[in-house]
Amino acid sequence: AQSVTQLDSQVPVFEEAPVELRCNYSSSVSVYLFWYVQYPNQGLQLLLKYLSGSTLVESINGFEAEFNKSQTSFHLRKPSVHISDTAEYFCAVSSPGGYQKVTFGTGTKLQVIP
Amino acid sequence: NAGVMQNPRHLVRRRGQEARLRCSPMKGHSHVYWYRQLPEEGLKFMVYLQKENIIDESGMPKERFSAEFPKEGPSILRIQQVVRGDSAAYFCASSRADRGDYNEQFFGPGTRLTVL
Numbered sequence: 001a002q003s004v005t006q007l008d009s010q011v012p013v014f015e016e017a018p019v020e021l022r023c024n025y026s027s028s029v030s031v032y033l034f035w036y037v038q039y040p041n042q043g044l045q046l047l048l049k050y051l052s053g054s055t056l057v058e059s060i061n062g063f064e065a066e067f068n069k070s071q072t073s074f075h076l077r078k079p080s081v082h083i084s085d086t087a088e089y090f091c092a093v094s095s096p097g098g099y100q101k102v103t104f105g106t107g108t109k110l111q112v113i114p
Numbered sequence: 115n116a117g118v119m120q121n122p123r124h125l126v127r128r129r130g131q132e133a134r135l136r137c138s139p140m141k142g143h144s145h146v147y148w149y150r151q152l153p154e155e156g157l158k159f160m161v162y163l164q165k166e167n168i169i170d171e172s173g174m175p176k177e178r179f180s181a182e183f184p185k186e187g188p189s190i191l192r193i194q195q196v197v198r199g200d201s202a203a204y205f206c207a208s209s210r211a212d213r214g215d216y217n218e219q220f221f222g223p224g225t226r227l228t229v230l
Contacts, residue, residue: 004156032216043118043205043221044157051216090156100209100217101170104149104156 002027002093004105012111013081021076021108023091033074034092035065086112118208118222126228133193135225139208146189148181151203196229
């Protein structure tokens with residue numbers, strides 16, 4: 001069985017400040033890792049993913065996450081946040097194979113303060 | 115290419131009524147997944163379907179819930195005799211047929227069910 005832990009339910013941060021959203025996972029097999037973003041009353045959008053290769057992955061809007069196998073973590077970071085980054089962020093895990101049953105964390109609400 | 119479509123976006127039912135949630139996958143996608151998001155919680159897997167087949171329903175409540183994905187038409191998640199605890203956002207995702215190790219799931223906007 002797989003599980004994902006997002007310890008921070010809410011993270012307030014001032015605009016242009018850096019942010020880190022923490023994610024730890026548990027799995028007995030190899031993993032794929034994801035970060036999804038959900039804006040109010042909308043569906044989930046894939047922000048970035050780790051499948052294999054380089055442990056540092058980046059999104060087009062300045063977010064990055066690093067897969068750390070020894071610490072079973074996949075923290076999300078951004079050096080300077082914008083108001084438009086205010087949303088809920090979900091970390092998720094699945095495993096290689098044609099059918100990926102994705103397991104989600106409970107989410108972290110990022111609130112960017114002007 | 116339209117994304118995953120879900121309707122209705124908002125659904126209000128009284129206790130004991132039936133709720134039918136529809137999901138049209140992206141063009142070219144033959145796999146559908148349903149997830150439920152309870153207030154203040156993450157998404158929980160419910161069921162995975164391919165055309166005319168239920169592949170994995172391990173996350174579905176044993177009673178009152180059913181899902182189908184017919185050869186023609188959208189996938190339907192059906193909740194009979196709804197109770198207040200069924201109030202949640204229900205998300206559908208779709209992906210292509212199995213291709214190698216990774217098949218990205220694309221999510222719809224969700225249906226928000228409120229049971230009075």
